[in-house]
Amino acid sequence: MTELPPDPNLSAPLRHLQGEPPPAPSWFRDAVAAAPEIGRIAVKGARLETFAWGERGRPGLMLLHGNGAHAGWWRFIAPYLAADYRVAALSWSGMGGSDWREAYDLDTFADEIGAVAGEAGLFEAGAPVMVGHSFGCFPMLTEAGRESGRWRGAVIVDPPIFSPERRTGRRREDGRVAPHRVYPTLEEALARFRFAPMQPCDTLYIADLIARESLREVEGGWSWRFDPSLWARLALPDRAAMVRGARCPLALVTGARSDLMRPADAAYVQSLLPPGSPRIDLPEAYHHVMVDQPLAFVAALRALLAVWPH
Template identity: 55%
Template sequence: MADDQAPAAPLAASLLAPFQGEPPPAPAWFDAAIAQAPERAMIPVEGANIELLTWGEIGKPGLLILHGNGAHADWWSFIAPYFAKDWRVAAISWSGMGDSDWRDAYSAELFAAEIFAAVEVAGLEAGGVKPIVVGHSFGGFPTLYCAARHPERLRGAIMVDSSIQPPEKRWKGPPPRSGQGARVYPTLEEALTRFRLAPPQPCENLYIADFIARRSLKAVEGGWTWKFDPDLWHNFRMPDLGRLLPEIACPAALMWGERSNLMHAETLDYMIEQMPKDVLLLPIPDADHHVMIDQPLAFVAGLRGLLAAWA
């Protein structure tokens, strides 16, 4: 995520400025993972073209992985290859994010339509079993919506550090940005220096931050700007997520980073109390909110364990 769409907070130091536009060195596992490039397509969903990335063979069990706010499908390009041997894996960029089209209005129903369109086009049910959906942060909210309102269409649903606070503590969202437009930076190097994680947190794996940041930007007249719709939250509608928690009606799990500043004990207690008692719980040690960036291989191992429970 970039600082342009983060809640008001003191700006963290630039993650990528010390590299002056050059990619930071990366370990061999990361280079090997991103070398397994996905197939890319655009699929029409309710009047918008949605970016779809796929890995693995059609006919294997389906796994759909969903990114958070202001992010894009390539947040999973170093994770998905670890599942492509045994799964047909797909990732989308939500409308208003990544290379997907922007909409005049966004809703839980539209995001659910994007989920199930991806399931169909990617062939995630071609093996004769329902797909499992994994959503990080904001991506966990449409995942929850589908687990409550369309449980018959899922084999399982996993929310990853998707914070739903008690009603009296809920964040009301960023102020409307209508009419402000997106910031334009004259060079890619300058734009990269503006990339920050939201909410703010430390980042040790800067090669992942760089990989994500480069794919968060697009060239426009005058320079570079972020791909996400700056007015998305101004035109967004989602039902009360707290009321959806007890309505989960398919196998489900909650993962979170043990250091996450969005998953305090009060929030976890509330969510666990509201959810069905058979929801699986998996904290990831030494991880903040962006679990797949902080502990990518531990995240892969944890997700593999959850998937094996539903095999």
């Protein structure tokens, strides 16, 4: 059988742009123009990149990105929440503009949440809410399991938590780590950007923004900013136990077309949540819900936070 060539919309969504930014709608341009307060804070020897929006003294909202991503994934979401909340985001150590570590663990990532939330003033109006996407759910759940009353709630967004049936069929990684490739030009680096897991992207203006902020200039060209060895040096505890151990209310948001969080996985995660926990399934969203349906995601968060937690 002849193997079909990879779909460039999946494997290289920005390649055809040849390094040029695509046109973007006015809502996106306005959001990105609302520049965050950018800071740096040291946590256990690593300096973290932090963003914040909105006035201090408003209810706190902490936004936590996924694996290999960075705080800039929230730059077009946070301004639409900042009218009602003091919003903060960080780049995890080993990702974005934050320092890399010799070793990584969920307790340290959870410490990063608390330190950044405190520095940004999220606790000034009482207990804040966390929103964690994908990998960001794991440090969030670790932090949520520490102290009752510290957090008002935690929103789990398309988490990589799989049903028992699906877990038995997943391959384990072999632990090998390949260093990042150096691309001679920014155009060539952008052409290699893709989502993980791969998915279609109709919002190329968002993909272009986050791809540019995922790169750094190095000797010989451009390379990715995240630490490629992070997962080889990070162990995760039982994921179901992390959900059950949370000491604040939980809500679940999923992408209806997600290939990571499939319907059986979403049903399994929902079964782990306390009875009555909210569940929102975003139509036409894949795993990266803030990229696929950004305004629907904003609307869902606004509606959820207006009535929950009680």
